[in-house]
Amino acid sequence: MLAITFLGTGTSVGVPVILCGCPVCRSSDPRDQRYRSSIYVDTGDAAWVVDTGAEFRVQAIRAQLRRVDAVLYTHSHADHVMGFDDLRRFSVGNGDCMPVYAARETLSELQRIFYYAFSGEARFPGYVHPEARTINGPFQLGNTEIVPVRLEHGRAHVIGFVFRQESRPMVAYLSDCKRVFEPDLGLLDGVETLVLGTPCFKALPTHMSLAEGLAFAEFVRPRATWLTHLSHDFLHAEVEQELPANVRLAYDGLRLDLR
């Protein structure tokens, strides 16, 4: 069992975009309001978040999160990390410790930005007390094996994750990528649910466009594909109608119960 709640499905600037008056930014459909991309994964025996953008507090409260055993980071761009400090309340619940899983480069950026937390300088009660855990390969959280997948995203060091239970690759979460680095492509073999970032209609050097994402989903052949990391290009109700039957737009608050 693995339940995914989308805490956010937006790009770096979120939706609505500040100062923007486009139909998506003015839409009253809640599915058009997107906090920064982040998911919450609950497997019954463990629970973790992937990425903590600036609005993490609001997202955690909205999703009524009660338990966060660990945090995983895809990379250190501002829209994925700036809510780190708000892990503090979950850190207290975890015996005053929050395991932080990330690749070496991402951990070192986190340590630069939030040095007061990692250095132990702010050890007084109630602060977030992170425990850095470098991702070098697959690791385990409860009964789930978590497999990092190396992604190309400009010059940034980015990873995605495949969540496996009993050798079944249940989900791949690839939020920020132009492509999957060749040697890691095989890690997606047989993936049942693909969550893929496609921010725009237009091709960008750092991200897949919608068309590139659809082609990639064709290549991976999961049972279902959910698109995330969406900009104000996407009017939910309109774009959903034009997608293939097994491809859907994710939205903030969406929960997938995978068995």
Added chain:
Amino acid sequence: MLAITFLGTGTSVGVPVILCGCPVCRSSDPRDQRYRSSIYVDTGDAAWVVDTGAEFRVQAIRAQLRRVDAVLYTHSHADHVMGFDDLRRFSVGNGDCMPVYAARETLSELQRIFYYAFSGEARFPGYVHPEARTINGPFQLGNTEIVPVRLEHGRAHVIGFVFRQESRPMVAYLSDCKRVFEPDLGLLDGVETLVLGTPCFKALPTHMSLAEGLAFAEFVRPRATWLTHLSHDFLHAEVEQELPANVRLAYDGLRLDLR
């Protein structure tokens, strides 16, 4: 003319607090929901924000900000700076530049955390392009003179601001302080409106308690005092009844039109 909009009136953890079920965190009174402390100041000829906590995007959209000519920082603690990246949309409007006013120590922390912006590494269109302006003494934004006031707040370097028009000290904004450093006390002489951070009922080493804040307001003798940087100690409707007549609790969205 000087209009202040409270973008947020909360402490570092905001209200509601994650995982908290106290009456304030469960309150349906919108005045009990507090984003991180920040104000927007509009003088007609200039407009600026003081501090940009993690939720700045949400706060800016809620307040329907159209124009931000500059940002001022009181200090570099996480709850005051982590929304910095969301200034980008206002930066674009300012001829692709966002003047950032802060004391030397705070600027150097901002440059450490957001080095990609300050270093010019991320110069592509749409990113925030800050222009660091060190606060060494009073400076001018439009017709307003801004006077920094040095505050004691643990080991952090913190300043508050007095906003003066035609030599009238219209407002003092002191969000994070245990006390005002002696040599700067005179800068508060004749202040008409005092905005003061009093997070808790209990005395803390870094902040004034409510009782300490009330005593300080008695000492400064402004026409009106607005309390901000409030924790979930404060059930708005209840605490307001117990305050002296010229002391009020600020709340998110409150606008003061000062003339």
